[in-house]
Amino acid sequence: MISLAGRDILHGWGKFVLTGMGLGLLIGVTLSMAGVYRGMVDDAQALLDNSRADLWVVQKDTLGPYAEPSSLTEDSERPIQAMRGVAQAAGVTYLTMQIAHGDKDVRVMVVGAEMGEPGLPGQPTHLISGRQIVRGHYEAVADVKTGFAIGDHVRVRRNLYTIVGLTSRMVSSGGDPMLFLSLKDAQTAQFQKDSDAIVRQRARTAANPQLNPPGNPAVAQAVNAVQSGNTNVNAILVTITPDANPDEVAADIRRWQRLTVYTRAEMEEILVQKLIANSARQIAMFLVILSIVSAAIVAFIIYTMTIGKIREIAVLKLIGTRNRTISWMILQQALGLGLIGFIVGKIAASLWAPFFPKYVLLLPSDSILGFVAVMLICTLASFLAIQAAIKVDPAEAIGG
């Protein structure tokens, strides 16, 4: 027996492949949508991976540093460093801000990390060009998505920073590329007010008799000094020794330092469940609708294809072709269409994924799931067409 489906496809293969490609683009959009969702989750994960921390120590009773503001003094890290099970502890600051680059603004997350020794938590995990920060000040490592190049000078608040290295996939949970500065520079950037604000603040201090008592000008000076200096950090990133249990170390820090501590699992929960939950659900909803639309379109295409062959089907039935043979032919065609569609969709999604402004992650497992779904949808869609084919009366082939 010959393959009727194969022959039919071969006969009208141009149309078939074009239809499959059209369908493929739709599937590509669906896959991309799944990729956008995965990308969002991965952005959150990347943020955690890139910080290289096992524990996040933050201001007491906050969800910081990513989901809520958190501030604690930089020297809180010292007692933590001395605790059992702690390998490294380093302060880190995060500040999302707009940076002018050329004639456009780039939204970045300025990360202040301790740069004194290699591999401290908070530092960029890898570079794609250039070098790590060496000078204690005025050097920066940028994520390649900022568009900065090595040697560029970028202004963060008052100071100019030279880009010395580029990294990749270092993004905030919102997908903003990171700009790494040394911790002190970042503290300055985060807490230093602009000159006008400082001048006004001084004037306010001078006008306040409690802060500037007559006959004791030293008080106002002291108040100004207190107001302009800041050695706070947003979180302390802690790595633990290989033999330590993160939950136990976290419990110790909570108990003895009276700070809030999150483990990796808890942080993931905060980021994925709380921070991006709504956007993720939004995308998931869109994904569902897109899948339904795709399914409807596949069903429609296959139905139309079948209806276009109704006379041939009638003739086939009249000359004694079994329903099973005809159904199998339609099913094969639907699956073939799905296969081409999936292949084209996967290619399309992979090719256009890098051009999305935010990260699009196409997981192989998603692709496999997508493939199964496409095949299932095609099978379901072909039922409708098969139903129509089975209803065809062989008598229609005869003139009457």
Place this chain on the structure above:
Amino acid sequence: MTLPFTMSRRGWTMLAVLVPLLLLFAWVALRSGPLAPINVTVTQVEERNVSPAMFGIGTVEARYTQKVGPTAAGRVTMVAVDVGDTVVAGQLLAQIDPIDLDQRIDAAAGGTARSAALEQAAIAQIADANARVVLTRSVLARTEHLKRGGWVTDAMVDQRRQELAAAQAGLAAAQANRSAAAMDRGRLGSERAALVEQRANLRLVAPHAGLVVRRTAEPGTTVVAGQAVIEIIDPAQLWINVRFDQTQSAGLATGQAVRIALRSRPDAPLTGTIERVEPMADALTEEVLAKARFAITGNLPSIGELAEVTVALPAQPKTLAIPNAAVHRIDGHVGVWVIRDGDLVFAPVKLGAEDFGGWVQVLGGLSKGERIVLHSAKALSANSRFSIVDALP
């Protein structure tokens, strides 16, 4: 070639479309996304000179700042200099209102004169008492002579003796009066001298030649004791109070040459030397403080201006060195990814000094010529698939 079915030209065309599509699909599936190998660039461990350096920031400060102010509370009556003026030692800067000080000096002067007059009176009394003693002594001698001849009674002799004792007592009293008057005069003189001295303190004069940098009170202002009215610095003695990160400060020493870039003129660096490394570090900011002297050329930099200070440390002998971008920390070990037999191996290394070009000395763990991963498109792990490219991205 025999095929299970006959291939029409149509079939071949279809294959010509589908086969590239399938190849593209396979390429896409394996070369993008999480299954794709990680692109890396490699470099070789090489020998080179690493010239470590230190980088700190600081502010321009005057080495000597004189804050001139009164020692007692008072009202400023006059300020003689303004910010920017150059002053010499002893020059009047400002004057504090003396209030009744002059009158008190006058009173003290009057008291002294009176004490002198009293002293003169006492001297006259001494002369008078002396004369009386001489007279009574000769009268007594004569009376005693007459007594031996029996011409007078004993009672007469006793009376003359008593007269002599009285005259001697009168002399002693006059002498005591004179010394009291002299001491009184000295006391009043000192009192006046003190008031004059105090009055000199209300004249604020420059203790040292220099430049007026601050004028904090205007005539009419009441100032407390110790409050500065005028600040003077020595413009020839400027230095930079510079802060170095503690982790980078090894090797910092007095006398090292530094390059200084002032914020106002970053392209015209100055040279200087480390004058002093402060024994006290800043514990809160984890910085080491030092003072860097520099020679001033041209205009005076503003006091408080930000400056970047670079200290070139002595060049190290040629050693193995790698770029710091290659250095990672995995499971608590600092090391690099080495390509050995086509596999990624994480080799812990011992690192030495680092220079501003990002080169870091390798003290152990690597040998010359080994190929190490320099840059990578993602963080690597021991079982990462990788492919070597010339440049990223």
Place this chain on the structure above:
Amino acid sequence: MAEGIILENVVKTYGSGDTAVHALRGVDMAVAKGEVVGLIGPSGSGKSTLLKCLGAVIEPTSGKMTIGDQCIYDNGWKVRDLRALRRDMIGFIFQAPYLIPFLDVTDNVALLPMLAGKANAEARKMARDLLDALDVGHRAAGMPSQLSGGEQQRVAIARALINRPPVILADEPTAPLDGQRALAVVGLLNDMARQFDTAIIIVTHDEKIIPTFKRLYNIRDGRTVEEVQGQAA
């Protein structure tokens, strides 16, 4: 001469009661193998219904039908698999060739033996032989759309013949053709009927070819009237 198809008192009524339509009121027909008969009648005479009954695509209400030596209907179907019946016992030729456009000429013809379970190679060999016999062997590898109308008609005839059915039903096979070619087709069908020993029933209202039949069945009001024409070709 062996009978190709015999119909005895075949009745077909659509619906029931007052609205019943009596399409066939008792048709008797007998066509021998090797014989070609015409089936004529005006529109609404029951011609189509009869054809469908003959083709085993609709079930008669009563009567008896025998194809070859097999009784297929006797007040009820006597065979279970009507598809196989149509495939193996009845050949169909339509008004237009109705070839399967996505199969080449050989496979269009070979499809039936393939459906019947013959091996592809064997079926194709049979098809090519038959196409040779019908003078279209040179187009065996072509697609139907590349053939002329006459060639397509020959392929369609080959398809009807391939399983050597006892009877072939031809539904207006000459309708789109001009006189010359219509006569040629009828001549061909006559040749084939003799050559392959099959009964051929040609349903037609084509005046040009009616005179060529030795025997005709004329349907009027659901009954057949047999007419014998002496001057048959």
